[in-house]
Amino acid sequence: MRQSHGSRARRFSAPRIPSPDSRTLSMLAYYLQLGLRSLRRNPALTTLMVMAIGFGVAASMITWSVFRAVSGNPIPGKSAQLFTPQVDGWGPQQNLKGEPAEALGYVDAMALLRAHQAKRQTLLYPLRLSVIPQGSRELPLNADGYAVTADFFAMFEVPFRYGGGWSAQDDEARGSEVVISSKLNQKLFGGADSVGRTIGLGGHDFRIVGVVSHWNPRPRFYDLFSTSGFADEPDIYMVFNRALDLQMRTGGRNSCRGSISYTSWQGYLQSNCVWVTPWVELDSPADVARYHRFLENYAADQQRAGRFGWAANVRLRDVMQWLDYEHVVPPESRIALVVALGFFLICLVNTIGLLLAKFMRRAGEIGVRRALGATRREIYTQYLVEAGTVGLAGGVLGLLFTALGVSGVGILFQPEIARLARLDLSLVGLTFVVAILATVAAAFYPAWRAAHVQPAWQLKSS
Amino acid sequence: MHIQIRPILAALRRHKAGTLLIALQIALTLAIVCNALFIIHQRLANLSAASGVDEANVFVIANMWADLDRSTEQVDAQVRADLLALRQLPAVRNATPASGYPLRGGGWDNFVTMTPEQVKPTTDAAVYTGDEHFLDTLGLKLVAGRNFRPDEVMVMGTQQAITPPTAIVSQALADRLFPDGNALGKSFYAMGTAPSTIVGIVDPLHRQGVDQWSNGYAGQALIWPLRADDERGIYYIVRAKPGQLADAMREAPKALYAQNRLRIIDPVDGIQDYATIRHKVYDRDRGMAILMSVISVVLLAITAAGIVGLTSFWVGQRRKQIGVRRALGARQRDILAYFLTENFLISATGVVLGAVLAVAFNLWTVTRFEMSHMSMAYVGIGVVALLLLGQGAVLAPALRASRVSPVEATRSV
Secondary structure, three states, X not given: OOOOOOOHHHHHHOOOOOOHHHHHHHHHHHHHHHHHHHHHHOHHHHHHHHHHHHHHHHHHHHHHHHHXXXXXXXXXXXXXXXXXXXXXXXXXXXXXXXXXXXXXXXXXXXXXXHXXXXXXXXEEEEEEEEEOOOOOOOOOEEEEEEEEOOOHHHHOOOOEEEEOOOOHHHHHOOOOEEEEEHHHHHHHHOOOOOOOOEEEXXXXXXXXXXXXXXXXXXXXXXXXOOOOOOOOOOOXXXXXXXXXXXXXXXXXXXXXXXXXXXXXXXHHHHOOOEOEEEEEXXXXXXXXXXXXXXXXXXXXXXXXXXXXXXXXXXXXXEHHHHHHHOOOOOHHHHHHHHHHHHHHHHHHHHHHHHHHXXXXXXXXXXXXXXXXXXXXXXXXXXXXXXXXXXXXXXXXXXXXXXXXXXXXXXXXXXXXXXXXXXXXXHXXXXXXXXXXXXXXHHHHHHHHHHHOOOHHHHHHHO | OOOOHHHHHHHHHOOHXXXXXXXXXXXXXXXXXXXXXXXXHHHHHHHOOOOOOOOOOEEEEEEEEOOOOOOHHHHHHHHHHHHHHHHHOOOEEEEEEEOOOOOOOOOOEEEEEOOOOOOOOOEEEEXXXXXXXXXXXXXXXXEEEOXXXXXXXXXXXXXXXXXXXXXXXXXXXXXXXXXXOOOOOOEEEOOOOOOEEEEEEEOOOOOOOOOHHHHOOOOOEEEEEEEEEOOOEEEEEEEEOOOOHHHHHHHHXXXXXXXXXXXXXXXXXXXEEHHHHHHHHOHHHHHHHHHHHXXXXXXXXXXXXXXXXXXXXXXXXXXXXXXXXXXXXXXHHXXXXXXXXXXXXXXXHHHHHHHXXXXXXXXXXXXXXXXXXXXXXXXXXXXXXXXXXXHHHHHHHHHHHHOOOHHHHHOOO
């Protein structure tokens, strides 16, 4: 049966027995041919299946590309060594349903920094600044960035194009060193090495010590207090103590409790308002445990000193725990993914039904083939391969829809998130693999039914 | 017309797989479509929330100061000069300083208490600041009391937290604080040591935020008579004369730069009209509504097509039996009724299972994403829609079946 399409003459003139491998291969090629022919036989049914698979795969891939972008690990090499300490300075009646605030006030932040209990530690808060260009003709530029301490760059593995960060001595000296982004460097200095040059920020002069090459981990794990995690790359990093000296208020969030009555910078620093995000680097579980104990002791000391009227309530979350706690993945992208997967599942159920109809319509043909000696296994393989061709066609269509969808994903998600969705090689591969595997999986039952067609019964009734 | 269910059930038992697949597909489709409808309806409701602002004529300028080294007095002098310049523009009706604006997508909000000692807040209010031109500039409707007087407007520097003795509140906040309705003249504490007395009530006034947390305090907002002279920057809200929005938006930045060049008005999003503000703040909601609509429509189409496909196959398989029935005296409409009933039985099983799945999915989103409970009306609509869809889809193959000639019974037996 399986050789019936081949050339009889060649079969006799080349009597060598094909090796098992090439035989299997030629069989598969033959099944593929049969599959394609069968696809052409019921164009309506085939179109319907291919469309269903295409839509289902595309919906899943589009939402997956967004979900993948927002749920990834922004610093894979170190996410388990970086921790953000939280200390409850608000107490059980005003904290976040038992959880400490998501940032620290000045007093606690400085206490943790000075205690120096971790291998590396940094404090940071966002700044909104203006760059006043040298020439008086040009208008000032907006520059967003962070006040950070020296360890920031090493802790977060910030890559430099020129120069580098500053030292702990510069922190102590409250120096006017700044690090700028390549983007700002391009705007101000045409991309030249600007290390050593002066930059005017908010009316004060600063000295550039480093230029960061493109660095914008997303989600922005280190500042989830003020950002949703998907902001544009920062332009500037400034010495934390220098920003304090200049009384620069946070350009991000500020959250307070009780009654607010400060009337000066000092009053603000001593208030219960939280606005500083601390990070520490801890290498081993023992270090983590030790730091956690330190935090508890610190909070207990504050209670003894009368500053806190409640028992120690501290947290020490690493990067992934912090992303999870802060709900960085927007609920929309999760719901969209779940709904899209449900949609794909329905498409597959639909495909099972249609394949069943398609295969069983050929029960007579199967009966004849079985009667002529085809094994169940061969029938089974043939129909799975046929389903595979449907999956392949569905994959091609799905890829088309995915490409369209990813380019139009800005309609569906916020621009800062939509921008992250990309049709890369892995997504293309995944689209095909998912389409083919899912269709073949959907074909298991219909193909099994086809393989179990009773030859005698079919021959009798036709 | 007498329809026999028993033979249909007997026939279905011979097509277990197909029957199950259609029922399952209908169930899953129902579960997803109900929830999608619910999400679409909720999101569309968000999209059309009233802001209270005269959105056709109002725009917002985000003005950042380039020079951070100025005293509050210097900043205030500049702000007052800017406002004067804006108000004098021919296309401008009015302008106000502000620290935020409705639908900004988050911003300043304060807890509100009835007494200064109260630790657990009564509610939370979005905080707006502005001068005596705030109400007219935004086009807010004053439903009780009076506007701010010029002499009530205070100045707040960067490092200060000032609580003015007077406030105008939204109707929603007034109702929340004083359910008896006599809010005017009463006072409250909004994280200050001194109380603020309500001198006016506006309705409506949307909060700055549109997120879930803000929606928990929907429409609750207060306005303080303050020029918040932050050294970092300020918002100017401007109301153009009717039909002159474009002119006003073009003239305003020129007028400001003519006052002083040491400022930043972002060329991309430094000036936004309310159409843009509304569009931006609701992009999540709009996106979800679009995605869910597309998925629902495609899903219903695929399910319908699936039913057509499988039923057509059954009809083809049973041509002989149909012929026999016809030869034995069954009328065309009996055959039609047979297939319609068969589909109804399958669909009914599907929608029962689907209703359970729909509610389960909703409960999952409630616990996982703090979404609200779905009204059973959505399930009802979904059930009716899917039953109709099933009947509609089966109609064509059933009609074809009913046209099978009794002669078929004699063929190739």
